[in-house]
Amino acid sequence: MNRGLLALALLLSVFGGWWAYRAYRAPDPEKVYVFKGFEGPSHVSRVVRPPAATVPQFDIGGDHRLAVLVTDPTSGWLGFVRGFRARGVPFMLTEDPAVALRHRVVLVYPRISGRLPPATLQALAAHVRSGGTLLAFDQQGGGLEDMFGAGDGIASRARRTLTWATPRGDPRETTLSINASGEDNMDTIGFLAGKAEVLAAYDDGVPAVTCRRVVGRACLMGVDIAALAERGMNGRGEAISRDYVNGYEPSVDILFAWIRDLYVQGETMPWLISPAPSGRDVSIILTHDIDFTRSVVNAKAYADLLRANGLSGTFFMQTKYVKDWNDDIFFNARTVPLLRGLLAEGMELGSHSVAHSRVFKAFPLGDGREAYPDYRPFVIDRTHARGGTVLGELRVSRFLLRKATGADVVSFRPGHLSYPPALPQALAATGYLYSSALPAESTLGYFPFQTTYDRADAALEPEYQFPVAIEDEQAPPLQDRFDAADALIADIAREHGVAVILIHPDVVQPKLGFEARLIAAWRGRAWMGSLRDFGAWWAARDALDVDVAQQGGKWVLSARAGDKAVREVDVILPKGGAHGAARTMTLNLAPGQATTQVLN
Ligand SMILES: [Zn+2]
Incomplete structure (x- = not known):
């Protein structure tokens, strides 16, 4: 090829490239609409991976919150963080049994069996005997069968539903869909009930939720509610729900509501943050x-x-x-x-x-x-x-x-x-x-x-x-x-x-x-x-921090807003009124503003 021809070919390819680029930038208006002068965004969007959440991040607040004693930090406990916060249940997480036992209502998650030393199991039993509430998600060996009045957990992946012994307002609240069928279904644990009251059973008839009153209450729930909530919130629960949309599928809400009620009943001065703006249902x-x-x-x-x-x-x-x-x-x-x-x-x-x-x-x-x-x-x-x-x-x-x-x-x-x-x-x-x-x-x-x-x-x-x-x-x-x-x-x-x-x-x-x-x-x-x-x-509600504690013989509510203004957020005190009646306080706070209020 001679030099002249080569130069022509080069010129044609440069011009052709420029022409093609122009054609792309100024496309057929029938096919692509271009606003004159609009180009962007000019900045780069960078995806960063936030640090993993840790249990100590949620070791917060006073002793009148619900405590979750985490026995395996690699478990699905983040489901409790997201689930309790959304539903306005005050909670804290700890891996230290002594810290958990300062709280009247203690959840041991995910496993009580084989995770805790005998002295800790005895301390948990003593907690219940002195009026505390304990909820565990399994029970096998360890000498607590007698206190729970149930034991020998039977694991199964085949169970699909849980039905409460006492029917609730709606059939879909009475029988909850808790598992998928197929490969990605979850383990459930069933219990052989002895002296315990059976509050709910699976579709195979095996008890799923039991409680026994021993001064305080010792309860078992065989559904890993935190993992189930995680699955739902992570958009991986479609195989569990009975319909796609427009129906009512409240499994996680009802299980959380049951734990919330356990907290309210077992705690001397419980409080809840209403999920709806003040005065609304x-x-x-x-x-x-x-x-x-x-x-x-x-x-x-x-x-x-x-x-x-x-x-x-x-x-x-x-x-x-x-x-x-x-x-x-x-x-x-x-x-x-x-x-x-x-x-x-x-x-x-x-x-x-x-x-x-x-x-x-x-x-x-x-x-x-x-x-x-x-x-x-x-x-x-x-x-x-x-x-x-x-x-x-x-x-x-x-x-x-x-x-x-x-x-x-x-x-x-x-x-x-x-x-x-x-x-x-x-x-x-x-x-x-x-x-x-x-x-x-x-x-x-x-x-x-x-x-x-x-x-x-x-x-x-x-x-x-x-x-x-x-x-x-x-x-x-x-x-x-x-x-x-x-x-x-x-x-x-x-x-x-x-x-x-x-x-x-x-x-x-x-x-x-x-x-x-x-x-x-x-x-x-x-x-x-x-x-x-x-x-x-x-x-703003999610960033609001509320605590209730006893100071000098009086109950004091303290609250601090995050970096957003808190408007019309109700704090419900189920036992905070005169003679233990329910009481509601409405919070309005500027960004970062703190307040303390004496309750009695
Ligand atoms: Zn659309």
């Missing part, structure tokens, strides 16, 4: 997913309804600037004013991803440098997509919503509730505080919770997860199941939980009518509003 978070062309226009009718009722709501917007198998482009200069209109009505704007792919859960994490307009995820069909990353979906959608509308975007919901294992750390890396990424039924309860790295048992992430209780895609149509939705919220209200409602504004009526009925039905009884507003309340 339940919290309803009103969310709307905009993932369809017409929805952007229809959203206004929903915002109008909320504003007319003095409420806010969340609108999760898909920043759809790429035309693909899913739909046409509907995030562009034409729709941005509509989004600004939602903000002007006091609504929250959250992200509903860029691609809205059903296989988002299988997207690679990405390098944290994904930026608009070069990031162009493309949905090929129901089960395929190309060019998308978890970080790209989060950071590019957030950048665009903020840049185009000025909204402070802190909430995220993936399309189709497709939930990648890395989502918690990716949300933390991209500035989100709240997400709603899985159905409540798969968590086996109706409480928000703090997330963990890789949806595993070791390290807490800063953001909170708010699972979906009611949505509008399952048959029959939403408007035909108002009574079922209303009944489910009433079920959730018994434990003062949280009902997240998901409505797609793909049509105005009849779904708008459903939302209007729901608001009217729960006005006054429920806190109602956006994920951002409730999330801020929840995070």
Whole structure:
């Protein structure tokens, strides 16, 4: 090849490359919508693994909390941390039996058998004989059979349900789903009851929960409630729940409620932090997913309804600037004013991803440098997509919503509730505080919770997860199941939980009518509003530290807010009123503010 030809080839390839790059940067507006002058985000999103949580981190507070004596620090005890905090039960963790025994109510987790020296077992027995309460999750040998009135734990992976001897208000609270069938089911322990009262039994008839009164109470629970809660909160409980969404699956809530009642009964001065804002029975978070062309226009009718009722709501917007198998482009200069209109009505704007792919859960994490307009995820069909990353979906959608509308975007919901294992750390890396990424039924309860790295048992992430209780895609149509939705919220209200409602504004009526009925039905009884507003309340409540202790013959409640203002948080003192009656105190604190109040 002569030099001239070589130079021409070089020139052509350089020019061709430049031309191809230009064509990519300025794509066919029918296929990719590019906002003039929008490029970013320019910073890099870095995923960091937080340090693993340790037992000593939770060795906190005074002696009137529920104590968990951890006999194996590699066990699922983080389930107690997340579970008790969400439900407002004061607790502490320790590996030191002497510290645990300063508390009236002691849980020994995960194993009492073969984990503790004889002297400690004797001290635990003496604790019960002097009026204390002990709950263990197994019992085999060790000489405590007589005190528990039950023993010889029989392990089995085949058990699926637990049924209380005394029926509860709802059949799904009476018979709890506690295990999956198949390969990943969990061990349960059954007990041969002697003198103990059998409070619940498994589907094979073997006792699951027993208690014996020996001055105090000695109880056994054969379900690893902390591990079960972890499985649910980590989004791995779907195989245990009986339905997918819109039903009632409260296994974890009811087991925690039982332990809470054990604490309240066994502790001289128990207290609880209400999971609902002061004066409310339940919290309803009103969310709307905009993932369809017409929805952007229809959203206004929903915002109008909320504003007319003095409420806010969340609108999760898909920043759809790429035309693909899913739909046409509907995030562009034409729709941005509509989004600004939602903000002007006091609504929250959250992200509903860029691609809205059903296989988002299988997207690679990405390098944290994904930026608009070069990031162009493309949905090929129901089960395929190309060019998308978890970080790209989060950071590019957030950048665009903020840049185009000025909204402070802190909430995220993936399309189709497709939930990648890395989502918690990716949300933390991209500035989100709240997400709603899985159905409540798969968590086996109706409480928000703090997330963990890789949806595993070791390290807490800063953001909170708010699972979906009611949505509008399952048959029959939403408007035909108002009574079922209303009944489910009433079920959730018994434990003062949280009902997240998901409505797609793909049509105005009849779904708008459903939302209007729901608001009217729960006005006054429920806190109602956006994920951002409730999330801020929840995070401040979670960071609030409350303790009750005796000082100079008087009971004193001390409280300190974290770095967020605490508003309308109720502290319930079941025995703190005159003559041991129940009493409620409402806390309002500025960030970091502390208060002490004498109770009697
Ligand atoms: Zn969607």
